[in-house]
Amino acid sequence: MPQSRRLLSLVAAFSLLLAGCDFAPGEDAPRTTITTTITTSAQPEDTTSEEPSEDEASSVEAAALNAYRVVIANPEDYPVNPAAQYEPRGGYQYALVEATSDNTPELLVRVNGMEYSPVLVFSYDSGSETAVQTDDVLIDGAAGAGGGRSRVWASKAGEGLYQVDYHSLRTEAYSSLFHIAGSTLKNVENQVKFNIKTPADDHQPIVWYDTTEPEGFNIVQGAGGAAPGVEEITPYGTANTETEAEVAPADGTYRFSGEVVIMTNADFSEGPANGEPLDQEHIILTLDSPQEVTAQTPANSHRTATMTQVVLHPYNSDKPIEHSKWMPYVGQHITITSTPEQMSYPSDTSMPLGMLRVRDAVSID
Known part of the structure; x- marks a missing residue:
C-alpha cells in the first residue's frame, strides 16, 4: 500500500x-x-x-x-x-x-x-x-x-x-x-x-x-504596538520620589487612615488638563499623615510617591458616584487595608492628577 x-x-x-x-x-x-x-x-x-x-x-x-x-x-x-x-x-x-x-x-x-x-x-x-x-x-x-x-x-x-x-x-x-x-x-x-x-x-x-x-x-x-496605557518600563520610582522602594511593606499590604470626603475638580490646586467640568465629583480619602506608597502603573511598572490623599472613586460616567460602594463612608473616619494589586497610579491626565487610585480593599474599619 x-x-x-x-x-x-x-x-x-x-x-x-x-x-x-x-x-x-x-x-x-x-x-x-x-x-x-x-x-x-x-x-x-x-x-x-x-x-x-x-x-x-x-x-x-x-x-x-x-x-x-x-x-x-x-x-x-x-x-x-x-x-x-x-x-x-x-x-x-x-x-x-x-x-x-x-x-x-x-x-x-x-x-x-x-x-x-x-x-x-x-x-x-x-x-x-x-x-x-x-x-x-x-x-x-x-x-x-x-x-x-x-x-x-x-x-x-x-x-x-x-x-x-x-x-x-x-x-x-x-x-x-x-x-x-x-x-x-x-x-x-x-x-x-x-x-x-x-x-x-x-x-x-x-x-x-x-x-x-x-x-x-x-x-x-502583542503582534503590533503597545496597548493603550502602556508606558516606559522601569522598576524604580518615577513620581514624587526617586527611590528604589519595595512594592509594599513586609506583610504585603498598605493601611490608609483618614476621613472620606467628596471633592470636585475645583477643589484641587491643579485644575483639569482636558477640559473636564469643575463640578465633577470624586470620593477622596484624606490621610491622617503623608504616606509614601509604591504601586503599579498600567504598564506593570512601579511608581513611588508620597500621598496626602488617595482616590476611592474617581469620576466615571458609567459608575455614578451615588452608586459607589464608598458612598456610605463619606464624612466618616475609616482605616482601609489594601494590597498593591488593588491600587495603581494613573498614566494619563485624568483628575485628580497623578493621585493614587485605590480600587478595592481587603478590609474597611
Whole structure:
C-alpha cells in the first residue's frame, strides 16, 4: 500500500523553572517549578494549507472572543496547576494577547494572589469551538519582602509569551519565551539576561483588566504596538520620589487612615488638563499623615510617591458616584487595608492628577 501520508509523533517530558533566576545566594527570589509534558501532534508530511479568507478569520476571532467571555464569566471553574504555590486573594483579571501569530488572540487569566499570582493561558480550538486551557501556568507578582519580581509580558511580534523575573533593586532581569502548544506551554528560549531599563524590542508589558471590565475585549496586545496605557518600563520610582522602594511593606499590604470626603475638580490646586467640568465629583480619602506608597502603573511598572490623599472613586460616567460602594463612608473616619494589586497610579491626565487610585480593599474599619 503506498504511503501518501507519513505521520510523525514526538512526545517529550521536561521540567520548567518559571521563576528561578540566577539571584545571589540569600536573596529572596520567586521560584516555581512546573512539570510539563509536551506533545507534538502527528502532522501529514506532504500537505499544504491555504490562508483563511478575511471573512473566515473574522468569524474565527469572533467565535474565540465568545468562548473567552464564557471563561471570564466563571473563572473559578478553571483549575490552577497545584505546582503554582500561591495564597488566593480573591478576584481575577484578564488580557487578550496575540501569542501564536494566527490572528486569533489568546486569553490570559490572572488569579489574584496575595503576592504571586498564577496566570492561566487559553487558546481557541476552532474544531471543538471551545477555549483550551494549558496545564501549565506562568507567574505574575511581587514578593512582599526580599524584592523578587515576576511578570508575564507579551511578544510584540505575537510569537509567544515571556516569563520575566528580576529584583526590585537590580537592573539585571531574565526572560524566557514560551510557545503555546495545545494544552501545554513549550519553553523555546531559556532565560536570557537583559537590563530591565532597556528591555528587548519584542518585550511588551501587559495591561490587565478586571473580569467585570468589558473594554479589555477591544484590545489585543502583542503582534503590533503597545496597548493603550502602556508606558516606559522601569522598576524604580518615577513620581514624587526617586527611590528604589519595595512594592509594599513586609506583610504585603498598605493601611490608609483618614476621613472620606467628596471633592470636585475645583477643589484641587491643579485644575483639569482636558477640559473636564469643575463640578465633577470624586470620593477622596484624606490621610491622617503623608504616606509614601509604591504601586503599579498600567504598564506593570512601579511608581513611588508620597500621598496626602488617595482616590476611592474617581469620576466615571458609567459608575455614578451615588452608586459607589464608598458612598456610605463619606464624612466618616475609616482605616482601609489594601494590597498593591488593588491600587495603581494613573498614566494619563485624568483628575485628580497623578493621585493614587485605590480600587478595592481587603478590609474597611
